[in-house]
Amino acid sequence: MNSTFALPTSVVGSKKPHFAVLDGLRGVAALFVVIFHFSEMVIYDYSKLWIGHGFLAVDFFFCLSGFVMGYAYDDRIAKIGLGKFFKARLIRLHPMVIFGAVLGLVAFYLNPFGVAPGYGAARIALIFAASLLLIPYGAMPERGRNLFGLNAPAWSLFWEYVANLIFGLILYRIRRGALIALTVAAAVLLCWVGYRAGNLPGGWSTKNFWDGGARVAFSFPAGLLIYRLGWRLRTRLGFAALSLLLILALTSPYAKGGWVREVIVIVVVFPLIIALGAGASVTPRIERLCRFSGDMSYPLYMTHYGMMWIWGDYAAKHHLVASTTLWTEIALGVCITVAFAWVILRVYDQPVRRYLSVTYRE
Numbered sequence: 001m002n003s004t005f006a007l008p009t010s011v012v013g014s015k016k017p018h019f020a021v022l023d024g025l026r027g028v029a030a031l032f033v034v035i036f037h038f039s040e041m042v043i044y045d046y047s048k049l050w051i052g053h054g055f056l057a058v059d060f061f062f063c064l065s066g067f068v069m070g071y072a073y074d075d076r077i078a079k080i081g082l083g084k085f086f087k088a089r090l091i092r093l094h095p096m097v098i099f100g101a102v103l104g105l106v107a108f109y110l111n112p113f114g115v116a117p118g119y120g121a122a123r124i125a126l127i128f129a130a131s132l133l134l135i136p137y138g139a140m141p142e143r144g145r146n147l148f149g150l151n152a153p154a155w156s157l158f159w160e161y162v163a164n165l166i167f168g169l170i171l172y173r174i175r176r177g178a179l180i181a182l183t184v185a186a187a188v189l190l191c192w193v194g195y196r197a198g199n200l201p202g203g204w205s206t207k208n209f210w211d212g213g214a215r216v217a218f219s220f221p222a223g224l225l226i227y228r229l230g231w232r233l234r235t236r237l238g239f240a241a242l243s244l245l246l247i248l249a250l251t252s253p254y255a256k257g258g259w260v261r262e263v264i265v266i267v268v269v270f271p272l273i274i275a276l277g278a279g280a281s282v283t284p285r286i287e288r289l290c291r292f293s294g295d296m297s298y299p300l301y302m303t304h305y306g307m308m309w310i311w312g313d314y315a316a317k318h319h320l321v322a323s324t325t326l327w328t329e330i331a332l333g334v335c336i337t338v339a340f341a342w343v344i345l346r347v348y349d350q351p352v353r354r355y356l357s358v359t360y361r362e
Helices: 020-040 054-073 077-109 121-133 154-171 176-197 209-228 239-250 259-279 284-306 308-317 326-359
Strands: none
Touching: 020 054, 020 239, 020 259, 020 284, 020 308, 020 326, 054 154, 054 209, 054 239, 054 259, 077 121, 077 154, 077 284, 077 308, 077 326, 154 209, 176 209, 176 259, 209 259, 239 259, 239 284, 284 308, 284 326, 308 326
């Protein structure tokens, strides 16, 4: 999500200002990823979905992540050292990686509407271990050879880790001119990938693994560049208006060969939204809503797929694609998923991160 979306827009213990609207937008993007996945499990043809470009939320997450990493660590990483930097990233990201893998394994065996393939214990153990360690392993053909068959969205976390590693080793050191050149070159690569594939949803499977690399190769440096250029556009547009702009991008009509429109959204629209969000102000009440939205985004993104395959089998068994209750049931499923993510945030994610932060603080 998350991508990317898994990063706080404030730095613990610092006096830097807080980009509340960006927090809120991260939550909106995560919510629409969930809606998109509920929908695509029933309607496979994206051109027939009202949210046919929900997959582009990952590119928004990557771009936001680049902005936040620059904001949080550009002036700190040399002081704290690479070891503390990578430890901080693991503490922030990996507890939910582990929980998502465990939840996916439980859902795999307790699906009441489908039949689990007859994998042996050794194969399942290997798939599970790869998920825990975030090692791509597309070993489940019945699940499209997702890089992480037990928790498909973890593919974007893999690329988030790669981006964090490259940031810690290289990107935080390079000058603005070099970063601009890198971002432009990555935009050209993104265009080539889109032209070759016809669209840009790739990165989640062994069949399109390197497409994910192209997506993060542009969006992460682009976000970092927005921060370093100081693009915080003062605007009267608040959280609601910018959320609407983001939603319009994610719900734009889908069509095979529409990669040009997708590139425009990734290269122009998302950076613009982030620059506007960085310059927007909100009332205290809306700020609380934005913080809640941001806090929820990562647990929501990393737990929702535990029920996606169950939902897909349920929908197929009850022929929901032709049912007049389809969107009511999707709405109910999304609400349950959000409620579950809130519980996980409060009883697992936040307590575990607090414990690890205190235990491993130097």
